[in-house]
Amino acid sequence: MHMEPIRLGVNVDHVATIRQARGTKYPDPVEAGLLSAAAGADSITIHLREDRRHIQEHDVERMLARSPVPVNLEMAVTDEMVALACAARPAYCCLVPERRQELTTEGGLDVAAHLDTIAAACRRLARAKIKVALFIDPWPEQLEAAAKTGAPHLEIHTGRYAEARSSKARNAERKRIASFTRAAAKSGFEVHAGHGLNVENVGDIAAVPEIVELNIGHAIVARALYIGFPAAVAEMRRAMNDARHPRP
Secondary structure (H helix, E strand, C coil), rough: CCCCCEEEECCHHHHHHHHHHHCCCCCCCCHHHHHHCCCCEEEEECCCCCCCCCCCCCHHHHHHHCCCCEEEECCCCCHHHHHHHHCCCCCEEECCCCCCCCCCCCCCCCCCCHHHHHHHHHHHHHHCCCCCCEEEEEHHHHHHHHHHHCCEEEECCHHHHHHHCCHHHHHHHHHHHHHHHHHHHHHEEEEEEEECCCCCCCHHHCCCCCEEEEEEEEHHHHHHHHCHHHHHHHHHHHHHHHHHCCCC
């Protein structure tokens, strides 16, 4: 079966996490984004959280001005964030749930419970010519609700797959993701995936033919501490490509 190449979006939030720990000007997430693009990243993801714990508004401005590849702005579904995105006009936005006390995004958007609010945000972003993805868990009721929002893209939350403690549990999550992805693609969505993926576990997700993009951050930033950003991005790219196009 022929499969199209899979795109890699590199999330550089945690470069900013290191910077904010000391309140310095370095390391710069924008420079990390430029290195990632030069090493083969297809897009750069940054999450401007409401508490500004890592990425700052000036990072968004500079990334949009300097990145040679599209920028994907992750954000909560709030009036402030939607207005900021409409003014900044990144190529893409990914709407995610957000709680102040969480260390990282803990699950997908509950589109079914907040359909009107999310649909309104999607309409505002679409008017600004921004392509919207909804970050959701691979559950049928969320797909049904997402279809009513007008968003063109979905990003599947792969956290349960990545955190599964047994091969049986991981395989069950892999099957759930593959089945959900097929249904989402048939519904007309472009399907992305991400959260908790690393070189060791990315293969099964990259091998799902309907997934066209993976967004990966923490694992790449962590690996870059040892081998550098270009090598860490290239290593992830190889792992994805090997799963997508196995060698005979």
